[in-house]
Amino acid sequence: MAAFSPVAGFAVSQDPDRLFAQPLERVPDFVFNEAVVRVFPDMIKRSVPGYPTIVENIGVLAAQFAQPHSVLYDLGSSLGAVTQALRRHVQTADCRVIAVDNSAAMVERCSEYLHAQDAMFQELLPAEVIEADILSLTLQPTSLVAMNFTLQFIQPERRLELLSRIRQALLPGGALILSEKLRFEDDEQQALLTELHIAFKRANGYSELEIAQKRNAIENVMKPDSLEQHRERLLAAGFRKVVPWFQCLNFASLIALP
Template sequence: MTQETDRLFAQPLPQIPDFVFNEAVVRVFPDMIKRSVPGYPTIVENIGVLAAQFAQPHSVLYDLGCSLGAVTQALRRHVQTPDCRVIAVDNSSAMVERCTEYLHAQDSMFQELLPVEVLEADILDLVLQPASLVALNFTLQFIQPEQRLGLLARIRQSLLPGGALILSEKLRFADDEEQALLTDLHIAFKRANGYSELEIAQKRNAIENVMKPDSLGQHRERLLAAGFSKVVPWFQCLNFASLIALP
């Protein structure tokens, strides 16, 4: 389970392919996301804290788009509700394999953790069980825009009364000056974490056709259209935010 420094875009690439969550990304993912997403550790740990307030006995907690299972591990650290279980889902076989290894390591360090099942599946095709908590942590932005409402509606239908969806996303801003300012500040964050101008530019080119951020207003409108009754932003750092959506 060696974690490597992210150097994927450190050398000039003759052609920049679209970003994919392959084995090369998996090897450096913990370093990549820590250096690229402001507030990421705070978001992940507090999803566990928030989940403990919504988790109900005899229900499922979902981590959809689980990548290496950071949110799943936080859920297991903080949720002590009886007879809960976690289902972690990702469509990348490399992510699922490494996620399973990390969770086995967590099992060896702690006792009486929530049981967890890791599935390799497309969350768009997943049949959702009754759930008290669903986490979409920087996942929806990789779903095609026209498929997002349908996914959120299915999540809403699966949620038990008193449950919650926690949605974390990169934001875009309708105001051009606000968008430019926060983009510049995010680039400064990456520079401060050791990324070169070449790395920043090549990563941006690789991901721009894959990740399509929405504005906070678009998220709110879509969540309400999906059947949620209330949308509460609980965290924002630069152009990254997390919301709680209540049924």
């Protein structure tokens, strides 16, 4: 049984992340399956510096861009932390949130969490959770799109295509909020922030074995870009301005304006 935490935006899992605690003969590629879903709140809290701050402030920022009678998207919604932040902070009339993820396990658990939140709070934005591939999703006109650590899992050659479709769907005055792990073009900076991120994970109780096996699992699945690549791609997609609003170690969040 999981207890809901509106502050963290997650149901607090009773399952600690021990997925890589034992030596594996072969480390498989990382997949957002049921095993990951069970430990995901613990995993992301201990792995992504600044995550609660990013999630809560996506809701705060979204309230500045949400327009009446429009859709708000959470693309790559996982367990719905960003969707919940949008629902809590956006007070604009007749908005609704569409949360999209391609993991059936994530969608099922996200739906349960949103239902739990409905029982705890009144006057939240309505939300719909969809299982779909965002690369093939038809986007409705929208005033706010959030992609929280999602683009890095999209094939690099298809990222511009996706961002261009998001730009075309955005209403004037809307925004894209994009959070991503960064890589750095300066080798010394990359080495320093990589080691600091490892230190962050050690401080949160991960062993050297867990850190190494998780890195092996995810290296073929998650392909981070540099801040410069993000900026250039967003401008190429038709956005006119890209504003970094948050960075903690090698994790950052940007606002892209149409």
